[in-house]
Amino acid sequence: MLDEFKTFIARGNVLDLAVGVIIGAAFGTITKSLTDDVIMPVIGAIFGGFDFTSYFVRLGPVPEGYAGSLTDYTALKAAGVPLFGYGAFVTVVINFLILAFIVFLLVRSVNRMLARMEKEKAEGTARPAAEAAEVVLLREIRDELKNRPAPEAATIRPTSL
Structure with a gap:
């Protein structure tokens, strides 16, 4: 069983995951x-300096002995007050949208790079490789020799003995 677990963990997909x-x-x-720390304060400044996390609705009573502010979402939540924190939800949704957009940009960049590589690979296989200089030179010599007139055949004359 330990060997199977080692094999499972050693798989590339599991490590990649x-x-x-x-x-x-x-x-x-x-x-x-x-x-x-960056986007929400800017949005808050644009819309009048408010913090989205301060938008909530109390759904239950504040416990006796609570000495904190009634407008502090974090303190009320820590005190156990049931809250409908739609401001915190807006923050999480904006966080998600930013993350999704960044992932989209990454995937888009990778897809473009892969398409470019495939195109270059297809173009590379379509074009024949450049021939070596020696091959070109030998081909020119061969063609030149073919174009020369053939030398006259030497005749052998019998000699008398």
Whole structure:
């Protein structure tokens, strides 16, 4: 069973998938930071300086003894207040759209590169390879020899003895 597991793990597809998941997780973190730290503040500034995560609806009561702000989504959520956080959802949707667009650009670039490589490969097989200089020279010599007039045949005369 251990040998089968080693064979399974050693397959290229499984390793590629593992690398893809790890890179995807790291890329997701980068995209989340891009959304939360760069894009959303700019959008907030454009639309009057608000933070999308501050848009929510309380669905239940605030626990007694809660001393935080009633407009702080994170603090209310940590206190166990049921919330309908549509602002946080908007942030996640924007994060997804950015990630999907970046993946689209990557796939588009790879497809164009593969198409270019296929085109070059097809053109390369259609054209004959350039001949070596020696072959061209030998062909010219042969053609020149064919075009020369044939020398007169030497006649052998019998001699008397």
